[in-house]
Amino acid sequence: MSERPRRVTRQQQAITAALQGRDDFRSAQELHAQLRSGGATIGLATVYRTLQALADEGLIDMLRTEGGESLYRACSRGHHHHLVCRTCGRTVEVEADDAERWAIRTATAYGFTDVEHTLEIFGRCASCSGSGG
């Protein structure tokens, strides 16, 4: 349960910087491509490792698309959830205190411990609602 010491490397700084620069979710693959095209020398494995480690420590935010792909984003506050536009990918951070409490209460009621939950809302945002149907 204790976090291991982590060395400060050029690659990790590059990843962190790339995340800080923007506020949209990106996959490890995208991030890797962007870093490479930005001149950085970094391997895909390192991007995956670093993103997972950061997400693990709660330093960045992660969500999984319906296609099973993991997306990452620089994340601010503690625990929250996302409203994702399935057309343009825009995301809105939402706080889900109620839903959260409900999840924990429900799980506890059934005798479950060590409870975690995933909650993502997918839809079409106002800008994209007009187009395809």
Add this chain to the structure above:
Amino acid sequence: MSERPRRVTRQQQAITAALQGRDDFRSAQELHAQLRSGGATIGLATVYRTLQALADEGLIDMLRTEGGESLYRACSRGHHHHLVCRTCGRTVEVEADDAERWAIRTATAYGFTDVEHTLEIFGRCASCSGSGG
């Protein structure tokens, strides 16, 4: 938006029967292995196709594990969510009317339409809490 006509084949019946027989979630791979070891002649692709088609029509229930694997189960009622034990895999169906309403309300408040959501709760059930920690 209209469901295509579907022929009644031996394979689909086998899959449906296998699902009806039990009440736990299984992956397409597991289901395939079970059908094969049960003497059925069925291909993996068919299992995947059929499960997806059934889930698509809402005839069976599907959830995605944290590892990104899709699990299926014969499903009764309409929309609901699951409480999954991460140790023994036991699942409890829970109704999440409140959480549901919250999700829709929140999404609508942000101008989103065509809203869907995923909500899974993972934890350790009472039977498994005693063991490993």
Add this chain to the structure above:
DNA sequence: GCATCAACTGAGAATGATTCTCATGTTCGT
């Protein structure tokens, strides 16, 4: 019962994201 045709099937290849391997490169403590 038999022919016909389109939908269904299935073995294996293809795909695509993620993880693993392990030799090499870096960081950190001294």
Add this chain to the structure above:
DNA sequence: ACGAACATGAGAATCATTCTCAGTTGATGC
């Protein structure tokens, strides 16, 4: 600067899922 442990990265390996396409089978008409 030195050494040792940790990090890196190119590419292979893994693993679930999807695709391909020729052969099979169910539904239908006669």
